[in-house]
Structure formats: structure tokens, C-alpha cells
Amino acid sequence: MLVALTGSAISPFSPFDMWEGRPLAAFLTRRFFNDDPLGFYRFYREVLLKETQPTPIHRALAQSGALIITENIDGLHRKAGSPTIELFGNVDELYCPDCQSRYPSYLVLEGLPLCSACYQLLNPGLVLEGDPVPMFKVASCLMARAREVLIIGSTLDMAPMSYLPILARSFGARITVFTHSLTQVLTYLADLKGEPQPSPTSSEVKV
Numbered sequence: 001m002l003v004a005l006t007g008s009a010i011s012p013f014s015p016f017d018m019w020e021g022r023p024l025a026a027f028l029t030r031r032f033f034n035d036d037p038l039g040f041y042r043f044y045r046e047v048l049l050k051e052t053q054p055t056p057i058h059r060a061l062a063q064s065g066a067l068i069i070t071e072n073i074d075g076l077h078r079k080a081g082s083p084t085i086e087l088f089g090n091v092d093e094l095y096c097p098d099c100q101s102r103y104p105s106y107l108v109l110e111g112l113p114l115c116s117a118c119y120q121l122l123n124p125g126l127v128l129e130g131d132p133v134p135m136f137k138v139a140s141c142l143m144a145r146a147r148e149v150l151i152i153g154s155t156l157d158m159a160p161m162s163y164l165p166i167l168a169r170s171f172g173a174r175i176t177v178f179t180h181s182l183t184q185v186l187t188y189l190a191d192l193k194g195e196p197q198p199s200p201t202s203s204e205v206k207v
């Protein structure tokens, strides 16, 4: 099984982006959501709610058939058609903490989003800092079945993502790391499928 572990270098949301003078990570916390839901959803509207499309990297990975395990919250691997485990959730959905109903995230445009069934404040479909990471267990189990693991656009400096390639290696997987040139990713995937190599100029995504 081919598995790709992907991170922020192929996402429109960079951990180095700033909002109101502070990095985005400072706002993606359970404490901020609980203490100031109005402020949290203003941040959500102004920063997280934006129209994004899969890049050539997302589409090439989907065509390769790789299972994706991603740190990214943009939902772009799913939009490209890949089977995807989003370790930290995504910005496409909100959910009711009481009845678990799911809602599209554009509801935040109307103000504080509430569940239409039980009037609870909806939560973002994100794993915030301070939350458990429920999909990590599934991702860990899949590492035992991976024969080839590609690391794309992630510096693996964030737990628990950083544990996954170590697990895969312990089960004998081959690990290939791409952190600088994403053109290399496209070339590598094309080689795997025996396709002509893509043009670096037309498909390169800067990191």
C-alpha cells in the first residue's frame, strides 16, 4: 500500500500566516473557542472560510491511488478524490456537540452557528489544540500495512504526525521524503505509474 503523509507546504493555510499580529496556531485552540466563541468564529470567517481548489500535487496523488494521511485542514485531498485521513479535521464542516449533526461551515457567515435541532453552539470540525486526536489510532494501524510512504510538504515537527514514519519504518516500509521541490513529487508519482514526466514549469508548486 502506498501512503502519503502530507503537510502545510501544499496547503493554503500556512502555520506562518498571521492574523491580528499572531500566528494562526494561536487561535486554533480549544481554550480560545470556549472562552470567546464570537472571536473564534470571526477568526474562522476571516481566515479559514475561503474558496480553495486542489493543486496539481493533490490531483497527482489522487491519480496514484495513495492513501493520504494529512495534517492539513483544507479538505483538498478529499476534493481531489483521494481516500483521506484528516488528523486534525477540516474546515468544511461544523458539528453539534450534543446531537452530532453535521452542518456546512458557511453557516458562520450568518453569525454564531447553532444546531437547528437542539440550539447548541456548533463546534468547528477541527481538532483544536487541547483536543484528543481520534484518527491517530487508525493512522497508526495503517502504518503496519504501508509498503511505501511518501512524506510531502511536512517537516514532521508536530506530534503526533511525527510518529507515523517511525512506525512505518519499524514495519519495514520504504520512506521517501520530499520537503523542498514539489516538482520532484510529480515526477516520482509519474514514474510510479510509468507515465510521461510532467513539465516542471507548468506544475510546480512553490514551498
Ligand SMILES: [Zn+2]
Pocket: 096, 097, 098, 099, 100, 101, 115, 116, 117, 118, 119, 120
Ligand atoms: Zn444538535
